[in-house]
Amino acid sequence: MSRPAIHVSGDVARAVETGAPVVALESTIFTHGLPRPRNLAVALEAEELIRAAGAVPATIGVYDGVPTVGLTAEQIAVLSDTDDIDKASLRDLPVVAALGRHGGTTVAATAYLANRAGVRVFATGGLGGVHRGASETFDESADLTTLAGTPITIISAGVKSILDIGATLERFETLNIPVIGYGTRRYPGFYVSDSGYELHYSVNSPEEAAKIISSRDALGLRQAVLLANPVEESRQLPPDVLDDVLRRAWAEADRQGIGGNAATPFLLDFIQRDTGGRSLEVNVDVYRGNAALAAKVATALSAESDRDQA
Numbered sequence: 074m075s076r077p078a079i080h081v082s083g084d085v086a087r088a089v090e091t092g093a094p095v096v097a098l099e100s101t102i103f104t105h106g107l108p109r110p111r112n113l114a115v116a117l118e119a120e121e122l123i124r125a126a127g128a129v130p131a132t133i134g135v136y137d138g139v140p141t142v143g144l145t146a147e148q149i150a151v152l153s154d155t156d157d158i159d160k161a162s163l164r165d166l167p168v169v170a171a172l173g174r175h176g177g178t179t180v181a182a183t184a185y186l187a188n189r190a191g192v193r194v195f196a197t198g199g200l201g202g203v204h205r206g207a208s209e210t211f212d213e214s215a216d217l218t219t220l221a222g223t224p225i226t227i228i229s230a231g232v233k234s235i236l237d238i239g240a241t242l243e244r245f246e247t248l249n250i251p252v253i254g255y256g257t258r259r260y261p262g263f264y265v266s267d268s269g270y271e272l273h274y275s276v277n278s279p280e281e282a283a284k285i286i287s288s289r290d291a292l293g294l295r296q297a298v299l300l301a302n303p304v305e306e307s308r309q310l311p312p313d314v315l316d317d318v319l320r321r322a323w324a325e326a327d328r329q330g331i332g333g334n335a336a337t338p339f340l341l342d343f344i345q346r347d348t349g350g351r352s353l354e355v356n357v358d359v360y361r362g363n364a365a366l367a368a369k370v371a372t373a374l375s376a377e378s379d380r381d382q383a
């Protein structure tokens with residue numbers, strides 16, 4: 074018998090089978106986003122936060138060509154420490170798998186694998202979206218079109234600050250992807266709690282979020298639900314600091330001709346170095362907040378499914 078195309082760990086498979094709460098986590102955040110050795114600490118801490126909240130973490134990535142839902146701590150350590158590891162979005166998955174390589178999965182690839190494994194909730198930092206200047210370059214993250222056809226729920230602090238946020242929100246509308254603020258009607262801006270854009274809907278509890286997810290499923294809709302969870306204002310990057318560094322980061326990317334899938338890691342790294350690690354602390358705070366909220370939403374969703382079956 075051939076090996077299954079996707080490996081699901083025993084813990085995750087059991088939790089999915091019994092309807093226990095599970096939270097998916099991406100790997101690009103520690104393979105391409107955070108610097109060593111902090112990347113590994115943050116990846117393991119996110120798992121711990123989810124466990125402490127009573128849910129099962131499922132960190133997702135490609136290990137030795139095996140797309141894996143529920144990487145072990147040892148596997149996460151190896152991926153965190155691999156130089157020039159592939160950034161695997163959905164189109165890369167078959168290639169990275171067939172060639173037996175390691176890959177850090179983006180939001181798109183992670184959402185796809187989580188959904189295939191029956192995991193319904195996914196926590197990340199910031200989503201991909203429409204890059205600045207996309208009307209010329211066509212650089213729009215595959216996160217967008219993937220989420221349009223992947224019925225999962227993603228808790229993020231908005232899209233990454235380096236993107237054209239207004240254009241990304243327009244694309245969410247076109248792609249029928251609902252965006253709900255958690256405790257806010259202002260769309261968060263990843264490093265800042267308010268991107269300057271307004272949202273039409275907000276919820277104030279994990280139970281309310283779970284109702285929207287169940288409603289999406291009952292209607293037979295296949296779009297992801299996006300729950301936008303802002304960083305606390307007291308912990309955000311000061312907006313004037315962000316505006317200033319963004320302007321210089323974009324200019325430097327243009328000057329060096331950085332594009333394609335290197336754009337996001339380049340810009341985030343520029344911001345990290347330029348702010349002397351200040352943005353890194355915000356990035357980590359954002360991620361912790363999203364992991365904790367995701368565990369609560371997964372728990373509410375699991376309780377709701379139990380009631381429906383009773």
Ligand code: PSU
Pocket residue numbers: 099101102105106107160162178179180181199200201202213214215216333334335336337338341
């Ligand atoms: N975090 C990082 N670097 C990244 C990403 C996250 O520090 O590259 C990934 C996310 O997983 C997101 C993706 O899905 O970048 C978006 O990049 P692109 O625009 O190339 O799709």
Ligand code: MN
Pocket residue numbers: 212213214215333334336
């Ligand atoms: Mn791109």
